[in-house]
Amino acid sequence: MTLVSSSAVLRDVSVKYEGTTVLGPINLNISSSERWVILGPNGSGKTTLIKILSLYRYPTTGTVEVLGETWGATDVRALRQRIGLASSSLRDQFRSDIQGLDIVMTAQHGALETWWHNYSEQDRSAAMDCLNRVDATALATRRFHTMSSGEQQRVQLARTLMGDPDLLLLDEPTAGLDLAGREQLVNSLAAVAADPETPATVLVTHHTDEIPPGFTHGLLLRGGAVMACGPLDQILTAESLSKCFGLSLRLEKRDDRWLSWATS
Numbered sequence: 528m529t530l531v532s533s534s535a536v537l538r539d540v541s542v543k544y545e546g547t548t549v550l551g552p553i554n555l556n557i558s559s560s561e562r563w564v565i566l567g568p569n570g571s572g573k574t575t576l577i578k579i580l581s582l583y584r585y586p587t588t589g590t591v592e593v594l595g596e597t598w599g600a601t602d603v604r605a606l607r608q609r610i611g612l613a614s615s616s617l618r619d620q621f622r623s624d625i626q627g628l629d630i631v632m633t634a635q636h637g638a639l640e641t642w643w644h645n646y647s648e649q650d651r652s653a654a655m656d657c658l659n660r661v662d663a664t665a666l667a668t669r670r671f672h673t674m675s676s677g678e679q680q681r682v683q684l685a686r687t688l689m690g691d692p693d694l695l696l697l698d699e700p701t702a703g704l705d706l707a708g709r710e711q712l713v714n715s716l717a718a719v720a721a722d723p724e725t726p727a728t729v730l731v732t733h734h735t736d737e738i739p740p741g742f743t744h745g746l747l748l749r750g751g752a753v754m755a756c757g758p759l760d761q762i763l764t765a766e767s768l769s770k771c772f773g774l775s776l777r778l779e780k781r782d783d784r785w786l787s788w789a790t791s
């Protein structure tokens with residue numbers, strides 16, 4: 528793993544579709560030891576920001592630096608290989624009967640299938656380690672379409688860890704999970720966050736109770752605009768959250784978890 532102090536730097540970044548700004552302007556500096564959570568209502572620009580950080584959506588304005596390289600002046604395909612990405616659009620692209628271990632291994636070559644590359648025993652054991660890190664070794668030989676949503680999410684999380692990425696981007700890994708599935712995934716994410724080997728991590732969620740313990744920074748978006756940005760304990764308040772979601776909310780931190788609810 529290459530150590531860099533800043534894993535991602537966005538300067539005056541904005542994204543417009545047909546003249547309408549859907550994100551920004553935003554300035555962001557993500558350091559290698561930081562774990563960021565992006566919170567915001569539907570349509571607030573979270574996935575757009577993940578697309579920028581994963582180098583799939585070039586911004587309308589501003590500059591993007593990822594892992595010390597400036598987008599536009601570097602081999603973006605090589606850079607993407609160093610990023611572990613999990614998202615629902617990626618999940619939808621896996622062949623339905625591909626096995627768990629193969630899904631994880633494909634990340635080695637930024638592929639979605641094992642057919643196009645040769646994999647060694649070392650690759651297999653590395654993929655098994657990644658499954659082990661998220662408590663999912665039992666899913667190695669299970670076919671993707673037979674897994675529950677929570678199991679599919681855990682396999683995807685394991686996939687992001689393959690090949691020792693230098694940046695982890697997780698877009699709503701807890702979406703659609705039941706209580707037990709969500710808690711299991713939050714625990715896995717907390718374990719990943721606590722590991723000093725884990726690189727800078729950015730997690731998107733809609734819910735404060737899905738912020739895993741150990742996350743350090745937060746970005747609150749509303750209508751593409753930054754409502755708050757910085758160390759989580761400083762910026763995540765009832766006021767900032769209420770402003771972000773457009774309703775009066777209470778917020779409490781208990782047992783290292785963030786609980787929020789609407790006031791009547």
Ligand SMILES: Nc1ncnc2c1ncn2[C@@H]1O[C@H](COP(=O)(O)OP(=O)(O)OP(=O)(O)O)[C@@H](O)[C@H]1O
Pocket residue numbers: 544549567568569570571572573574575576
């Ligand atoms: N290709 C596109 N063309 C036009 N508008 C787009 C396009 N992609 C996204 N948008 C708009 O940009 C805004 C931000 O979308 P984005 O997907 O980033 O939101 P989000 O915060 O991830 O929402 P959600 O919580 O529902 O996933 C939305 O209003 C969306 O309709």
Ligand SMILES: [Mg+2]
Pocket residue numbers: 573574575
């Ligand atoms: Mg989204």
